Amino acid sequence: xxxxxxxxxxxxxxxxxxxxxxxxxxxxxxxxxxxxxxxxxxxxxxxxxxxxxxxxxxxxxxxxxxxxxxxxxxxxxxxxxxxxxxxxxxxxxxxxxxxxxxxxxxxxxxxxxxxxxxxxxxxxxxxxxxxxxxxxxxxxxxxxxxxxxxxxxxxxxxxxxxxxxxxxxxxxxxxxxxxxxxxxxxxxxxxxxxxxxxxxxxxxxxxxxxxxxxxxxxxxxxxxxxxxxxxxxxxxxxxxxxxxxxxxxxxxxxxxxxxxxxxxxxxxxxxxxxxxxxxxxxxxxxxxxxxxxxxxxxxxxxxxxxxxxxxxxxxxxxxxxxxxxxxxxxxxxxxxxxxxxxxxxxxxxxxxxxxxxxxxxxxxxxxxxxxxxxxxxxxxxxxxxxxxxxxxxxxxxxxxxxxxxxxxxxxxxxxxxxxxxxxxxxxxxxxxxxxxxxxxxxxxxxxxxxxxxxxxxxxxxxxxxxxxxxxxxxxxxxxxxxxxxxxxxxxxxxxxxxxxxxxxxxxxxxxxxxxxxxxxx
Numbered sequence: 095x096x097x098x099x100x101x102x103x104x105x106x107x108x109x110x111x112x113x114x115x116x117x118x119x120x121x122x123x124x125x126x127x128x129x130x131x132x133x134x135x136x137x138x139x140x141x142x143x144x145x146x147x148x149x150x151x152x153x154x155x156x157x158x159x160x161x162x163x164x165x166x167x168x169x170x171x172x173x174x175x176x177x178x179x180x181x182x183x184x185x186x187x188x189x190x191x192x193x194x195x196x197x198x199x200x201x202x203x204x205x206x207x208x209x210x211x212x213x214x215x216x217x218x219x220x221x222x223x224x225x226x227x228x229x230x231x232x233x234x235x236x237x238x239x240x241x242x243x244x245x246x247x248x249x250x251x252x253x254x255x256x257x258x259x260x261x262x263x264x265x266x267x268x269x270x271x272x273x274x275x276x277x278x279x280x281x282x283x284x285x286x287x288x289x290x291x292x293x294x295x296x297x298x299x300x301x302x303x304x305x306x307x308x309x310x311x312x313x314x315x316x317x318x319x320x321x322x323x324x325x326x327x328x329x330x331x332x333x334x335x336x337x338x339x340x341x342x343x344x345x346x347x348x349x350x351x352x353x354x355x356x357x358x359x360x361x362x363x364x365x366x367x368x369x370x371x372x373x374x375x376x377x378x379x380x381x382x383x384x385x386x387x388x389x390x391x392x393x394x395x396x397x398x399x400x401x402x403x404x405x406x407x408x409x410x411x412x413x414x415x416x417x418x419x420x421x422x423x424x425x426x427x428x429x430x431x432x433x434x435x436x437x438x439x440x441x442x443x444x445x446x447x448x449x450x451x452x453x454x455x456x457x458x459x460x461x462x463x464x465x466x467x468x469x470x471x472x473x474x475x476x477x478x479x480x481x482x483x484x485x486x487x488x489x490x491x492x493x494x495x496x497x498x499x500x501x502x503x504x505x506x507x508x509x510x511x512x513x514x515x516x517x518x519x520x521x522x523x524x525x526x527x528x529x530x531x532x533x534x535x536x537x538x539x540x541x542x543x544x545x546x547x548x549x550x551x552x553x554x555x556x557x558x559x560x561x562x563x564x565x566x567x568x569x570x571x572x573x574x575x576x577x578x579x580x581x582x583x584x585x586x587x588x589x590x591x592x593x594x595x596x597x598x599x600x601x602x603x604x605x606x607x608x609x610x611x612x613x614x615x
């Protein structure tokens with residue numbers, strides 16, 4: 095049976111501490127900490143609500159699997175003073191839980207005897223190939239909305255992934271790194287670092303706190319947008335690698351018609367990435383793994399194909415392929431403004447907004463550039479074609495179309511982010527493109543939506559012994575990638591990091607599982 099990757103975002107709850115009201119010295123000995131007295135002030139509520147009270151009172155963050163502890167179960171308890179250990183047992187109604195402390199975290203799990211009983215039939219993993227996985231979803235602590243395209247990375251390594259458009263993530267980690275920390279970060283949020291030993295094999299819900307900007311920072315900020323862009327350009331040599339590197343990336347592309355995915359291709363690629371001072375034509379791509387899932391019905395009469403999605407990801411490395419909006423000057427067709435300040439990993443970032451000048455009637459771009467205030471590195475750019483003039487750019491995106499079809503571009507959006515590696519140099523971290531069209535047959539009254547999208551995330555970086563690929567191993571980036579032949583692999587993803595499929599995409603695939611064609615050629 096072909097493997098269909100299934101996500102689960104609700105199995106485990108990560109309770110984020112809102113404030114530390116008292117009581118326990120979090121540097122104390124484990125047993126001392128668990129024996130400290132806390133006040134149970136509510137006599138009923140859900141397990142989630144009552145443990146959240148303990149979290150706020152004690153200063154500890156709870157991590158637990160909701161297959162063991164039902165978050166929504168309502169319990170009735172007696173108010174009073176208890177040791178932290180007894181309060182946990184009382185609220186969870188399970189005095190056989192194993193309670194582990196590490197730093198500011200309390201992990202609740204089954205006792206070892208229970209785990210062994212549940213895993214007697216498991217198949218041992220070869221010692222030379224041991225990995226573990228952490229999964230979950232990131233959300234905004236205040237709004238509870240999913241945080242998309244956040245970075246999930248192992249500190250002091252180049253291993254990482256990103257969250258999908260549901261905020262979901264999956265990270266496969268070599269067992270040799272279990273004593274490291276995993277960092278969750280996104281522009282505008284306070285980053286979180288957690289010991290991997292706490293999350294090993296777990297699924298978590300994790301809230302990130304928006305990073306506030308003080309009034310003083312707002313008042314004293316005087317930023318010249320054009321000068322900021324020029325500083326970014328002048329510091330490219332200091333911030334971005336000039337030597338080639340191998341980037342192991344996860345790439346996927348999809349086609350949605352009438353809000354239904356009809357074609358999905360996922361792959362692992364190795365990129366021979368040349369330095370920032372060489373254009374994208376010098377980058378090379380080697381295919382490691384690939385699969386394609388077709389979900390076309392007999393009633394489908396339109397069969398669109400995507401060309402050059404991978405090439406687009408290479409060209410969208412805007413540090414290498416400087417687009418016109420990154421180079422201000424007297425003849426520039428763009429106007430610039432300072433939009434404000436935010437943070438990434440506690441580093442201040444200036445936001446420079448740009449849009450085409452009003453008198454220009456050809457479709458250009460509008461968007462925001464995020465540039466670190468201190469080292470002038472570009473960490474992210476979000477931009478799109480001027481929506482008012484988007485239909486004029488249709489011909490630039492459509493290679494061929496059948497007679498009798500009218501296609502109009504509605505929207506073309508892009509996001510590109512960069513992340514520093516261990517040596518402090520920045521590499522492209524994530525690229526995403528979304529192209530939306532309206533398609534209508536001539537003499538038909540109604541049109542239907544057509545959505546092409548592609549996405550690439552860097553999962554690992556190697557800078558030693560980097561050589562260009564032999565000609566026979568290089569993948570053509572101009573052809574229709576979905577139709578590229580590749581050998582079937584029954585252990586498809588194995589230990590590669592991927593972007594999890596969004597819920598809608600996953601449900602579409604699973605719902606039509608008996609009708610889709612999964613090809614791993």
